[in-house]
Amino acid sequence: MKQCNQMGPHGKCTRSWKRRFGVTKTNCTQFGLTHVFNVPEQAPNMPHTDKDEDKDEDGDLTMEDRMTTRSNSQTTGTMSPVGSATDMVRRTSRHNDYQQMYEDGMAYWNGMNFKEEDTKCGRLMIEASASSGFPMAVAHCHYWGWNGMEEDEKKAFDLFVKIEQETNGYHWAQFMLGNCCHFGYGTDQDHTKAVEWLTKASAQGNSVAMSNLGFCYAAGHGCDQDYTTAFKWFTKASAQGNSEAMDSLGLCLLNGWGCDQDYTTAFKWFAKASAQGHRGAMNNLGLCWKHGWGCDQNQTTAFEWFKKSAQLGDKYAQDNLNSAAFSKRRKTEASASTSDSDDELL
Numbered sequence: 001m002k003q004c005n006q007m008g009p010h011g012k013c014t015r016s017w018k019r020r021f022g023v024t025k026t027n028c029t030q031f032g033l034t035h036v037f038n039v040p041e042q043a044p045n046m047p048h049t050d051k052d053e054d055k056d057e058d059g060d061l062t063m064e065d066r067m068t069t070r071s072n073s074q075t076t077g078t079m080s081p082v083g084s085a086t087d088m089v090r091r092t093s094r095h096n097d098y099q100q101m102y103e104d105g106m107a108y109w110n111g112m113n114f115k116e117e118d119t120k121c122g123r124l125m126i127e128a129s130a131s132s133g134f135p136m137a138v139a140h141c142h143y144w145g146w147n148g149m150e151e152d153e154k155k156a157f158d159l160f161v162k163i164e165q166e167t168n169g170y171h172w173a174q175f176m177l178g179n180c181c182h183f184g185y186g187t188d189q190d191h192t193k194a195v196e197w198l199t200k201a202s203a204q205g206n207s208v209a210m211s212n213l214g215f216c217y218a219a220g221h222g223c224d225q226d227y228t229t230a231f232k233w234f235t236k237a238s239a240q241g242n243s244e245a246m247d248s249l250g251l252c253l254l255n256g257w258g259c260d261q262d263y264t265t266a267f268k269w270f271a272k273a274s275a276q277g278h279r280g281a282m283n284n285l286g287l288c289w290k291h292g293w294g295c296d297q298n299q300t301t302a303f304e305w306f307k308k309s310a311q312l313g314d315k316y317a318q319d320n321l322n323s324a325a326f327s328k329r330r331k332t333e334a335s336a337s338t339s340d341s342d343d344e345l346l
Contacts, residue, residue: 098129098132098133098134098137099129099134099136101125101128101129101132101134101137102125102126102129102130102134102136102137102140102172103172104125105121105122105123105124105125105126105128105129105137106122106126106172106208107122108121108122108125109122109123109126110122110208110242110243110244111242111243111244111273111276111277111278112207112208112240112241112242112243112244113207113240113241113242114241114276115241115276116275116276116277117243117276117277117278118277123146126140126141126146127141127146127147130146130147130149131147135159135162135163136163136170136172136173138159139156139159139160139163139173139176140156140176142155142156142159143156143176143185143186152186153180153185153186154186154187155186156176156180156185156186157177157180157185157186157187158186160173160176160177160180161173161177164177169200169204171200171201171204171205171206171209172201172206174197174198174200174201174204174206174209175197175198175201175206175208175209175212177197178193178194178195178196178197178198178201178209178212179194179212181193181194181197182194182212182216182221182222190222191216191221191222191223192222192223193222194216194221194222195213195216195221195222195223196222198212198213198216199213202233202236205240207236207237207240207241207242207245208237208242208244210233210234210236210237210240210242210245211233211234211237211242211244211245211248213233214229214230214231214232214233214234214237214245214248215230215248216230217229217230217233218230218248218257226258227252227257227258227259228258228259229258230248230252230257230258231249231252231257231258231259232258233245234248234249234252235249238269238272241276243272243273243276243277243278243281244273244278246269246270246272246273246276246278246281247269247270247273247278247280247281247284249269250266250267250268250269250270250273250281250284251266251284252266253265253266253269254266254284254288254293262294263288263293263294264294265294266288266293266294267285267288267293267294267295268294269281270282270284270285270288271285274305274308277312279308279309279312279313279314279317280309280314280316282305282306282308282309282312282314282317283305283306283309283314283316283317283320285305286301286302286303286304286305286306286309286317286320287302287320288302289301289302289305290302290320290324299324302324303321303324305317306318306320306321306324307321
């Protein structure tokens with residue numbers, strides 16, 4: 001297998017993906033590459049080296065070549081087709097990290113694994129994984145209409161089903177199936193099935209599934225309403241660095257849902273989620289400062305958190321920001337009016 005010498009040891013362009021995730025498929029054309037993640041058979045005017053395909057010691061094989069080699073040398077009996085989810089969804093190694101690229105993208109998109117929420121970075125990583133042919137990323141792009149693919153929820157749902165079956169339960173496929181069933185995307189809306197899928201994904205440690213499962217129990221969607229169970233799932237997901245769950249856990253503690261009311265601990269969870277870029281938690285942190293819940297009351301600090309949350313698009317924060325600005329302006333006008341009256345007396 002021939003490999004362009006501008007490609008890194010993992011089949012990624014050393015001039016693009018390893019430095020940033022905002023790459024395009026044509027940004028290396030000047031170096032003789034037609035695609036960032038796929039190695040062409042020949043790259044004009046560039047030296048190449050031949051490597052042992054079976055060993056792939058230097059990561060010179062493309063995704064399809066590596067899967068073919070595995071099927072020929074490592075699999076006995078009935079083999080799954082080359083390019084199937086079974087071949088691609090496996091324990092990440094230095095020779096095959098497109099799954100890791102997808103999972104890191106999901107972590108940034110969801111603000112999990114203690115990563116700061118960054119939807120732009122997350123999407124770019126998922127799209128990059130899809131460009132490499134990773135099935136779960138491809139299905140995800142069909143789901144959202146990303147990476148130049150037409151949005152097709154039914155096709156995405158069918159792919160999620162196929163991946164879940166071929167991998168004997170890939171947790172991200174289970175999570176997305178739960179999401180589809182919950183909202184009726186690509187299939188009939190069925191909250192009970194959604195809970196079943198989310199429970200399976202949660203059992204494998206998927207913190208986003210845990211958080212969503214908590215929502216189901218809190219709202220009674222597909223299950224009996226149970227704040228205690230919801231609180232349990234939010235706690236588990238928060239322990240894994242899921243900012244959405246942290247915010248939900250803070251709300252439970254603030255209101256005493258499924259637990260003893262505890263303003264101080266609620267404030268701490270809102271602060272942790274805010275540090276990971278969760279805009280809803282920033283708004284809730286602003287409310288804590290405004291009312292003195294778990295902290296000393298401070299209107300200025302509250303205003304700053306409302307502002308940060310609003311800048312990220314939180315509509316509730318915008319309402320609170322407008323209310324705070326109106327209140328501040330009214331106080332200023334009242335103070336000025338009092339000062340004018342005092343001057344008249346003098």
